[in-house]
Amino acid sequence: MSFSGYKKFIEAGDLVIVYMTRDNMTPIYISENGIFNNRFGVFHHNDIIGKQFGSKMVSSNYRGFVYLLHPTPELWTLVLPHRTQILYIADISFITTMLEMKPGVNVIESGTGSGSFSHSIARTIAPHGKLYSFEYHQERVNLAKVEFADHGYGDIIQMHHRDVCKEGFQMKDAVNAVFLDLPAPWDAVASAKEAFKQDQTGKICCFSPCIEQVARTVTALEANGFIDITMYECLIREHSVAPLQKISFSDALKDAQERRAKGLPSVDSVAIKRKLSKDEPVPTANEIEEAANLMLVSKTVGETRGHTSYLTFATFLPPTAIQLVDSANAKSD
Numbered sequence: 165m166s167f168s169g170y171k172k173f174i175e176a177g178d179l180v181i182v183y184m185t186r187d188n189m190t191p192i193y194i195s196e197n198g199i200f201n202n203r204f205g206v207f208h209h210n211d212i213i214g215k216q217f218g219s220k221m222v223s224s225n226y227r228g229f230v231y232l233l234h235p236t237p238e239l240w241t242l243v244l245p246h247r248t249q250i251l252y253i254a255d256i257s258f259i260t261t262m263l264e265m266k267p268g269v270n271v272i273e274s275g276t277g278s279g280s281f282s283h284s285i286a287r288t289i290a291p292h293g294k295l296y297s298f299e300y301h302q303e304r305v306n307l308a309k310v311e312f313a314d315h316g317y318g319d320i321i322q323m324h325h326r327d328v329c330k331e332g333f334q335m336k337d338a339v340n341a342v343f344l345d346l347p348a349p350w351d352a353v354a355s356a357k358e359a360f361k362q363d364q365t366g367k368i369c370c371f372s373p374c375i376e377q378v379a380r381t382v383t384a385l386e387a388n389g390f391i392d393i394t395m396y397e398c399l400i401r402e403h404s405v406a407p408l409q410k411i412s413f414s415d416a417l418k419d420a421q422e423r424r425a426k427g428l429p430s431v432d433s434v435a436i437k438r439k440l441s442k443d444e445p446v447p448t449a450n451e452i453e454e455a456a457n458l459m460l461v462s463k464t465v466g467e468t469r470g471h472t473s474y475l476t477f478a479t480f481l482p483p484t485a486i487q488l489v490d491s492a493n494a495k496s497d
């Protein structure tokens with residue numbers, strides 16, 4: 165079952181992501197005579213075999229229905245068995261972009277953990293790129309190897325069982341990007357420097373929950389000649405959308421004067437007509453224009469929670485480029 169490609173019909177042995185609701189999905193491997201039960205009823209695998217990915221399926225006892233989705237790295241991140249803390253899609257997409265991953269590039273990641281990020285990296289660099297994934301926990305290595313092979317990434321991801329902080333990556337002149345999700349990434353920075361392709365620039369990212377870790381990582385990156393060191397934090401901000409009634413300046417002024425005359429507190433120049441409840445569909449712009457003198461506005465919620473980690477990025481400069489900069493500096497002195 166490959167995550168990279170897309171197949172139309174479900175067969176025995178396939179991984180299917182069963183979608184109940186947006187917050188409730190589960191992975192199942194289809195087997196002949198298998199049965200899947202949940203609060204929506206009983207689903208026989210034999211009835212699933214032959215259906216199209218994406219189909220809606222009613223349970224055999226008619227208690228409800230589910231959707232049968234094709235696996236993708238994004239869905240896998242939402243349903244995978246957690247063996248460690250994992251990266252989620254907001255961080256994954258930002259890091260993938262900032263590390264300039266694309267088909268054909270070679271990447272190092274450590275540790276592998278639960279393989280959440282590994283799936284997205286493999287899909288991005290396929291079919292000719294390589295992901296060298298390092299993990300020092302033997303059982304996690306074994307499980308990751310089986311999962312990567314089952315998901316069609318066996319040729320793209322090369323698993324290594326190693327403590328990269330003590331033994332390094334033992335790779336030279338090989339990769340375009342390095343991603344470190346380790347408690348002490350600074351201990352792996354010197355070895356990462358050797359692993360970069362030595363004739364082009366490369367990108368590194370260290371993912372650390374604490375600012376003290378960031379400080380030590382930055383010191384190690386500077387000591388090893390990395391440039392453009394920048395730290396980001398990826399936070400999700402919710403926007404609540406509501407229709408507001410437009411009000412002209414003269415009406416607002418008149419309203420304010422009347423309120424002052426009556427000794428009432430002042431209000432905003434726009435009044436909230438009504439707030440949408442969570443389940444109510446947001447009206448289209450046309451509906452709003454037609455219904456009344458309303459406009460759709462969005463407000464961010466006051467508090468933004470959801471700190472995962474700080475993302476420290478830096479650029480590797482090849483030795484030839486450093487020599488050029490040094491000699492240009494020497495001439496100008």
Ligand SMILES: C[S@@+](CC[C@H](N)C(=O)[O-])C[C@H]1O[C@@H](n2cnc3c(N)ncnc32)[C@H](O)[C@@H]1O
Binds near residue numbers: 249251275279330
């Ligand atoms: C938070 S998990 C990584 C999660 C992963 N990024 C994901 O998205 O699933 C960190 C992993 O690093 C591994 N690790 C910690 N120190 C290590 C080291 N020095 N060498 C190799 N792996 C290490 C741990 O065993 C753990 O599995």
